[in-house]
Amino acid sequence: MKKLFTTLSNIWKIEDLRVRIINTLLFLLIYRVGSFIILPGVDAAAISNETAKEGLLGLLNMFAGGSFSRSSIFALGVMPYISASIVVQLLGIAVPYFAKMQKEGESGRNKINQWTRYLTIGITALQAIGYVKSQINQEAKLLEEPYFTLISVFVLTAGTLFVMWLGEKITDKGIGNGISLIIMVGIIAQLPGAFGTEFNSRTTGAGGLVTFIIEIVALILVVMFTILIVQGTRKIAVQYAKRIVGNKQYGGVRQYIPLKVNAAGVMPIIFAQALMFIPATIPQFFPSTATNGVLMSLANYNSWSHNILFAVLIILFTYFYTAITVNPNQMADDMKKNGGFIPGVKPGKTTADYIDDVISKITLPGSVFLAIIAIIPALASSVGVNSLFARFFGGTSLIILVGVVLDTLQQVESHLLMRHYDGLMKTGRIKGRSAVPAAPGTVPPAI
Numbered sequence: 001m002k003k004l005f006t007t008l009s010n011i012w013k014i015e016d017l018r019v020r021i022i023n024t025l026l027f028l029l030i031y032r033v034g035s036f037i038i039l040p041g042v043d044a045a046a047i048s049n050e051t052a053k054e055g056l057l058g059l060l061n062m063f064a065g066g067s068f069s070r071s072s073i074f075a076l077g078v079m080p081y082i083s084a085s086i087v088v089q090l091l092g093i094a095v096p097y098f099a100k101m102q103k104e105g106e107s108g109r110n111k112i113n114q115w116t117r118y119l120t121i122g123i124t125a126l127q128a129i130g131y132v133k134s135q136i137n138q139e140a141k142l143l144e145e146p147y148f149t150l151i152s153v154f155v156l157t158a159g160t161l162f163v164m165w166l167g168e169k170i171t172d173k174g175i176g177n178g179i180s181l182i183i184m185v186g187i188i189a190q191l192p193g194a195f196g197t198e199f200n201s202r203t204t205g206a207g208g209l210v211t212f213i214i215e216i217v218a219l220i221l222v223v224m225f226t227i228l229i230v231q232g233t234r235k236i237a238v239q240y241a242k243r244i245v246g247n248k249q250y251g252g253v254r255q256y257i258p259l260k261v262n263a264a265g266v267m268p269i270i271f272a273q274a275l276m277f278i279p280a281t282i283p284q285f286f287p288s289t290a291t292n293g294v295l296m297s298l299a300n301y302n303s304w305s306h307n308i309l310f311a312v313l314i315i316l317f318t319y320f321y322t323a324i325t326v327n328p329n330q331m332a333d334d335m336k337k338n339g340g341f342i343p344g345v346k347p348g349k350t351t352a353d354y355i356d357d358v359i360s361k362i363t364l365p366g367s368v369f370l371a372i373i374a375i376i377p378a379l380a381s382s383v384g385v386n387s388l389f390a391r392f393f394g395g396t397s398l399i400i401l402v403g404v405v406l407d408t409l410q411q412v413e414s415h416l417l418m419r420h421y422d423g424l425m426k427t428g429r430i431k432g433r434s435a436v437p438a439a440p441g442t443v444p445p446a447i
Helices: 002-013 015-034 055-063 079-094 096-102 105-135 147-173 178-204 208-231 267-276 278-285 292-299 304-325 328-337 349-382 387-393 395-418
Strands: 233-240 243-245 248-250 254-260
Touching: 002 015, 002 395, 015 147, 015 178, 015 395, 055 178, 079 096, 079 105, 079 147, 079 304, 096 105, 105 147, 147 178, 178 208, 178 387, 178 395, 208 349, 208 387, 208 395, 233 349, 254 349, 267 304, 267 349, 267 395, 292 304, 304 349, 328 349, 349 387, 349 395, 387 395
Parallel strands: none
Antiparallel strands: 233 254, 243 248
């Protein structure tokens, strides 16, 4: 406990770090206040009794901190920006113009960011129209059409752009990645209510307090398992040749390329969840189809068929996303240009094949463990855990929470060590997602 207070005191002594933390908290407070402001022309009483969304809509509602179900001005959150970022990443692989921009350094990144913002506006406008038409009841609309739709689309688009701006300000003036912190705060905002609901159901109903304690212990174990997956790396030794320039010697040292066991992050789960939303949608358009029973079984969150297909899709998407974001050929070329080589492996194509083989081998266990984490909430629900509380036992929300917390703590620790204070841990250092530099040729996940 003394170590904790000493560390907090050291954090407060560093003026730059103190200002950044305060700025971060203020920006997040603005976001949370805005998430409770209802869209103009919407009757709050008519939407206050809506039940929690399930499936993909439930995921969106969790990412938006409940704003989605409250018809808030921040109802769409930062998901349009995340979608735009993913599209631009894919364009960087398929379109030569975007691939060229990615190699232009700072100016190229600025252009890509500008394209991402423009694309965010278009995606947000389309999603806002769909949101107004499908998620707001006719009884809750106080304005006539088409004025209500026009005003709502404008406000929702402006709200998403404002949240995106808040995220950029947090990254610039605060601590941690702003967009990731906004998503994390939205997820954490759902935790107290889910925790309280589960506690009341256990203490007043079946199971009792002992069952609730067992659930908490299980949650801690799942979090520890998730940390292992997020932190897991396979280091490839790289030797650099000696170069003598004047009276100085460069190179001649051994470094490591850290390849993440889960290089795809949460993207495979998001892609798989988007596809798993299709079986529940088809029967709405073709109600008399003979295969509707199978489709509804696949859409059932707790069914074996749903979870098996979900796990298979996650494994496939993990390989797919890793393949498009990690480029062994570029890594081998960059290594060769800088005079580096892997001991025992010839430079060039042989090095690229070696790196590709290592990535393939570590992606298999990483994808399987990611699939296990993703289906744990369904398993928890099947044994009686409240559905809202079960979401914190795994899936996208838990991986984002673990990744963002580790990343933020690593940045705090960097500030401490840079000013000769002790780190946050007695032994070793916290390794967040940015603790180890990304391998050459890789593109970090959007989340």
